[in-house]
Amino acid sequence: MxxxxxxxxxxxxxxxxxxxxxxxxxxxxxxxxxxxxxxxxxxxxxxxxxxxxxxxxxxxxxAIPNIGHTVLAELEQDFQVTIITQNVDNLHEKAGSSHVIHLHxxxxxxxxxxxxxxxxxxxxxxxxxxxxxxxxxxxxxxxVWFGEMVPMMDAAIAETRRADAFIVVGTSLMVYPAAGLLSFVGNAIPKYIIDPKLPPLDHVPNLHTFPMPATVGLTTVCNKIKGDNLRKI
Known part of the structure; x- marks a missing residue:
């Protein structure tokens, strides 16, 4: 899988x-x-x-999970999914995601x-x-407050290295060390970045950008990933 x-x-x-x-x-x-x-x-x-x-x-x-949280949870029907979140709420879990790493x-x-x-x-x-x-x-x-260590970072890096596809959603990639996870994704791995305020990412190989809100972008990206998977079967 x-x-x-x-x-x-x-x-x-x-x-x-x-x-x-x-x-x-x-x-x-x-x-x-x-x-x-x-x-x-x-x-x-x-x-x-x-x-x-x-x-x-x-x-x-x-707070209630939105369609973005829901479509990520539904990906588990066809894929092994790990969510690494900078958010401290539990909306991913409320939506049904079963493997969530909370960095902060x-x-x-x-x-x-x-x-x-x-x-x-x-x-x-x-x-x-x-x-x-x-x-x-x-x-x-x-x-995890400013100036404190991020104890789940090693686990997040290990999961990132194993990705067959990597999605970034709802973050400007300006907060480190979380933003540095992108550098641990293999060059051949597709990367989907969803955010209305995208930073310059010309140096990132195999990149697909979606400058749009999370709910719209995730619906688009998840449908594409599921469609690509079906075509390979």
């Missing part, structure tokens, strides 16, 4: 009503990004950070501030000061 690897970004979730950092003037809901998405911001004002992610979590819980963490999980291996599913949307791990330390959002 052919393997499809997908790198998804904020653009696909935007069509489900989840706001993106890129389109909000460098602010997240009126906050400087380093105040709510960095270890320094956490140490300065953990209550602000907790409230910020509580609101994001509350929004994500009510997950909103619905929290972790210990003294032992990063202690990770818990959060029941509901609210994490408060005084909520402790089993070792007695404050719990924090299970999010």
């Amino acid at each position: 052919k393997k499809i690897v997908v790198l998804s970004g904020a653009g696909i979730s935007a069509e489900s009503g989840i706001s993106t950092f890129r389109d909000s003037g460098g602010l997240w809901e009126g906050h400087e990004v380093m105040d709510v998405a960095s270890p320094e911001g956490w140490h300065r004002n953990p209550e602000l950070v907790l409230d910020f992610y509580n609101q994001r979590r509350k929004q994500a819980l009510s 963490g997950e909103l619905q999980k929290v972790r210990s501030t003294i032992d990063e291996t202690l990770i818990y599913d959060l029941d509901g949307w609210e994490l408060k000061l005084g909520d402790l791990c089993e070792k007695g330390s404050q719990l924090r959002p299970h999010i």
Whole structure:
């Protein structure tokens, strides 16, 4: 069975009503990004950070997958599909995708501030000061903040190297190390890039670009991949 690897970004979730950092003037809901998405911001004002992610979590819980998420989930009927996402929501899982790697963490999980291996599913949307791990330390959002390592990057690279086709959707390929995954795709492997604001990619071999919203582009690309697969059988 052919393997499809997908790198998804904020653009696909935007069509489900989840706001993106890129389109909000460098602010997240009126906050400087380093105040709510960095270890320094956490140490300065953990209550602000907790409230910020509580609101994001509350929004994500009510969000519904769009057709872009759905067509990716449906690819599993004919292909082995791995989704590598920069998004922290669970819309891919809600749509039915079974193999999702979250590069930047997950909103619905929290972790210990003294032992990063202690990770818990959060029941509901609210994490408060005084909520402790089993070792007695404050719990924090299970999010990869600016300046922190991306622990799932090695797994993402391994999956990317095995791709028979590589789809990038809803990301401008400006955020590293995620954007660097494209360099691990073989030259002979078809690459489909879907985003209204595509960066210059003239150096990328076997590239197919779709400067359009995620839902429209994914419908087009997934139909093409399924059609190509049928013609080879």
